[in-house]
Amino acid sequence: MPAADAVPDSPSAKPARHRIVIVGAGFGGLEAVHRLAGVDADITIIDRRNHHLFQPLLYQVATASLATSEIAWPIRYLLRGRLEVTTLLATVTGVDAAARTVLLDDGGAVPYDTLILATGCRHAYFGHDEWEPFAPGLKTLEDATTVRRRILLAFERAEREADPDSRAALLTFVIVGAGPTGVELAGTIAELAHDTLPPDFRNIDTDKARVVLIEAGPRVLAGYDEDLSAYAQRSLEGLGVEVELGRAVSECSAAGVIYGDRTLAAATIIWAAGVRASPAAEWLGVEADRAGRLLVAPDLTVPGRPEIFAVGDTVMIADPEGKPVPGIAPAAKQQGWHVAATIKARLAGDRASRPFRYKHAGSLATIGKRLAVIDFGWIKLRGAVAWWIWGLAHIYFLIGLRNRLSVALSWLWIHARNQRSARLITQGPAAGPAAAEQKKVERGEPLSRMGEGQG
The missing domain is CATH 3.50.50.100 (FAD/NAD(P)-binding domain)
Structure with a gap:
């Protein structure tokens, strides 16, 4: 059979590249993308906005100290040199964990082999x-x-x-x-x-x-x-x-x-x-805390779903002293780095679990x-x-x-x-x-x- 006619399960077929999907281009999601540079995989990052936002200075835009362009950057611009990365402007409405697909608001679906949820949070009004x-x-x-x-x-x-x-x-x-x-x-x-x-x-x-x-x-x-x-x-x-x-x-x-x-x-x-996490826990039907934050395993995977990671304001996890990891940018970046390192190790054949260790700066x-x-x-x-x-x-x-x-x-x-x-x-x-x-x-x-x- 000619190579051009090879079928996926044929010995001559080229192995499919691993598909990594990242939902959210905040600190955790973007850090994971950067740390995955050089990995033999196709990466898709999905966000409902076209920009990455430096949230710690958002209040300065609100109080007329800075312009919006000084604290936000187009996601496509930041990843323009990464040919293996596809950026999608879309709103995620759910995850079909059984089919390993991310569901979009326009009826579309994005398949994944590994999923990183970095979906952030919104303000909470305590029932009001x-x-x-x-x-x-x-x-x-x-x-x-x-x-x-x-x-x-x-x-x-x-x-x-x-x-x-x-x-x-x-x-x-x-x-x-x-x-x-x-x-x-x-x-x-x-x-x-x-x-x-x-x-x-x-x-x-x-x-x-x-x-x-x-x-x-x-x-x-x-x-x-x-x-x-x-x-x-x-x-x-x-x-x-x-x-x-x-x-x-x-x-x-x-x-x-x-x-x-x-x-x-x-x-x-x-x-x-106050804040409330995104509905990521609801998408997966897994346990969450009172603020809606997904309760993850020590290695930042979703319990029962080792192919799904969650980082940043989406999750609740304790630091080495047993205190909740704060919902701040350095914590999200550390988690994105940890998840990227774990994925790299897995693709190299190392399936060992690596617990996340937060270092408070x-x-x-x-x-x-x-x-x-x-x-x-x-x-x-x-x-x-x-x-x-x-x-x-x-x-x-x-x-x-x-x-x-x-x-x-x-x-x-x-x-x-x-x-x-x-x-x-x-x-x-x-x-x-x-x-x-x-x-x-x-x-x-x-x-x-x-x-x-x-x-």
């Missing part, structure tokens, strides 16, 4: 998903530009508002959740209002804007050392942020929030209180443009020195020299001149039950009272 239109979270570029639009429109609307109570509500900004994202948002919004915007307005004093950080727990930055947590709170209060601890939010609406026994009228609410959080806290475990830093280290670390992990230079120059300009160059209001379609109320803000009409406006 109806709050989302009024209190957007911060996980995507769309989220960031939505938040930026609401913040800047609030100042614009206040400039034209004659009623003192309505103006006060417009100049009140609420952040729910005092983890790193909440702390960073609160500090930056306060600086935006108190340092950057005062010369730009004539009818309002932006320095009188209220930034309120609400946390149900007893302290900010609960995952940090208590001393660093206390320092962060003092620093926030020094910037003019009102820190409310020990009070859970019980209502969010277009008019404001109710927390504890207090009602606060506010036109802008930002949610930073430290926790960093910034408080405005000049202060930060860093917990390396063996040493703890705070203040201006910590801020410089925080900045250098983030610039180092950005992709490309142009982006590193651009972000560095933006930060230096903000540090020296209190000016943020990304103060652009990009209009987007309002959606959901808060659409009418958001249009009222843009048109300058009165806001609903607390409890109203929730369709």
Whole structure:
């Protein structure tokens, strides 16, 4: 039989290349792709967006410090030199583990021999998903530009508002959740209002804007050392942020929030209180924790499915001390590296299980443009020195020299001149039950009272 007519099971047929499918181009998925360079396999990476996002700086887009292009890069551009990698822009709706295929929203299916789920997470509202239109979270570029639009429109609307109570509500900004994202948002919004915007307005004093950080727990930055947590709170209060601890939010609406026994009228609410994993566990019908994170084996495989790995915010796994591995970029990158090494070993004939060992490099959080806290475990830093280290670390992990230079120059300009160059209001379609109320803000009409406006 001529070679051209060979059938797959013929001795003369060329063996089929191993098919690796990666769902998600975040830190874990992209790290796995990079570490699999040189492997004799065909790799397909699927993401519902066409860009890789540097999420640790997403809040700076939301607060007009950086442009979207400075923290996001096209996936195809990043993988343009990898001829064995196919990039698909698609939304995954499920996994048929028996048939070893990934199911897409358009009815298509992508077959795999090895699957890596790096599907990330979204913000969680603890059973109150109806709050989302009024209190957007911060996980995507769309989220960031939505938040930026609401913040800047609030100042614009206040400039034209004659009623003192309505103006006060417009100049009140609420952040729910005092983890790193909440702390960073609160500090930056306060600086935006108190340092950057005062010369730009004539009818309002932006320095009188209220930034309120609400946390149900007893302290900010609960995952940090208590001393660093206390320092962060003092620093926030020094910037003019009102820190409310020990009070859970019980209502969010277009008019404001109710927390504890207090009602606060506010036109802008930002949610930073919790996350929920993607539905990867539901796709596979396997066990998950309360946040929907898939419970994986020590080697990051799905129990009963050694050909399926999961990494990043998709999973729950413990570190060597028995503590949950945090949902941060370095952890996801380490997991992507580990999975790639395991796949390489398997393709070389080594099927031994290799447990994942997380190495915590430290926790960093910034408080405005000049202060930060860093917990390396063996040493703890705070203040201006910590801020410089925080900045250098983030610039180092950005992709490309142009982006590193651009972000560095933006930060230096903000540090020296209190000016943020990304103060652009990009209009987007309002959606959901808060659409009418958001249009009222843009048109300058009165806001609903607390409890109203929730369709």
